Amino acid sequence: MSFKSGLLAGVFALGLFSTPALAQDAATIAAAETLRDQALNDNIAYEYTRDVTTLFGPRPAGADTDHAAAAWAADWMRAHGFENVRVETFPLVGWNRGAESVEIVGVGAQKLSAAALGHSIATPAEGIEAEIVHFTSLDALNAAPVGSLNGKIAVVDAGQMPRTRDGSGYGPLSRVRSQGPKAAKDRGAVAFVMRSAGSDHHRMPHTGTTGYHDGVVPLPSFALSAPDADQVARLVAAGQPIRMKLFSSASTYETHSQNVIGEIRGATRPDEVIVLGSHMDSWDLGTGAIDDAAGGGITLATAKIIADAGRPARTIRVVLYGAEEVAQPTDHGNGGGAYVRNIGAEIEKHIIAGESDLGADNIYDLGLPPGTQNSEFAQKALAVLAPLGIAAGGEERFGGVDIAPLARNGVPVFGLSQDATRYFDLHHTADDTFDKIDPVQMRQNVAAWVALVKLIADSEVDFRAIAAANTASIASN
DSSP states (O other): OOHHHHHHHHHHHTTOOOSHHHHHHHHHHHHHHHHHHHHTTOOHHHHHHHHHHHHHOOOOTTSHHHHHHHHHHHHHHHHTTOEEEEEEEEEEEEEEOOOEEEEEESTTOEEEOEEEOBTOOOOOTTOEEEEEEEESSHHHHHHSOTTTTTTOEEEEOOOOOOOOTTOTTHHHHHHHHHHHHHHHHHTTOSEEEEEOSOSOOSSOOOOOBOOOBTTBOOSOEEEEOHHHHHHHHHHHHTTOOOEEEEEEOOEEEEEEEEEEEEEEOOSSEEEEEEEEEEEOOOOSSSOOIIIIIHHHHHHHHHHHHHHHTOOOSEEEEEEEESOOSOOOSSOSOHHHHHHHHHHGGGGGGEEEEEEOOSOSSOEEEEEEOTTOTTSHHHHHHHHHHGGGTOEEEEEOSOOOTTTHHHHHTTOOEEEEEEOOTTHHHHTTSTTOOGGGOOHHHHHHHHHHHHHHHHHHHTOOOOHHHHHHHHHHHHHHO
């Protein structure tokens, strides 16, 4: 018996809990604690992550491995007791990396470690050779006069991403990746190169999607590993004119991706749906273990552990979203958007959603929807999560890329914040492989998800009504 359960038992003995409602509440808390402790000794999430990364390797959106992994995951759900399992497809522009190279030519000639950004267009067959113009920020590139980069290669080195627990340094660098090629093109550049959006100092570049603008990717675009970006910066500081030669045979093709959906039907309120999200696709350089096979393992294990103890009151639906990683010529929200379009009016019965997409290292805080951070439910949840080292976090409104379309359509979201200190060392690199998963920390993730989702599933809390009222109150003020 846990400390909390023992305390509740003592309170009952004193007769302080006398109503059926309070007794039911205490039983729900005790059940959540029991499942939390059970999950700390359960390896199903770790085994799922091992299998999907081993059997299918990289799973670029729309590729054959993406399709095969989705079919396998649907079979996995069926074999583990999930219901209403289905694979829902949607059209997609896929991308093949092809061959690529980046080097300095002429004075200081040397090969550089680089990778094309996702959905980058190819160079001409002979490559692109030109002088570089070096910028230390996206703002500096945007401030360059139109025409000042005619025939040049724009290089943006916005500095090394800091290692932080919340991963907050990533956003500014991802904007360089998505917006930089367009800014460079507008000023006459023939190609774009950036320092990788990562916190490591390994000689491994970080890929990641660049942006479509008016339906096209403007330029051939590449990311340098951190040591190579430093090398270029030193040459620039020494006053050395630099010429680069870039080559890419990247190409796009028409294909599809898919969402894999399965659920544990609720016993008494099956129409009230809790969505647990992650994404199935990965980048092609590694095997997508931390990004994001781990999230699939965590959410699937959560639903299964809860179901094995008896049906929850509400339905728990796990969605392995497709094509989270890639931009598209027209932004329809990829897997998250497809899911919202397919459920239609059923979205009104979606009471809350959460997403696991930041690796599998320890969870340290809980974010709840507007209006619920200081509620009775929050107090219960934090009491159950406290033994895992989890404290109260801030208000959660966005939730993650895949469940953002749900959030924009009125579905409240929660967040269990994972420690991202080392995540961006590995993110979008060849080093994103299964050996980077720490099984002990992954079990802590599952325990947190199981405890929280069990409490939500068996509660009477109307998160939608609370969030809507809170949002309306803020707007009126």
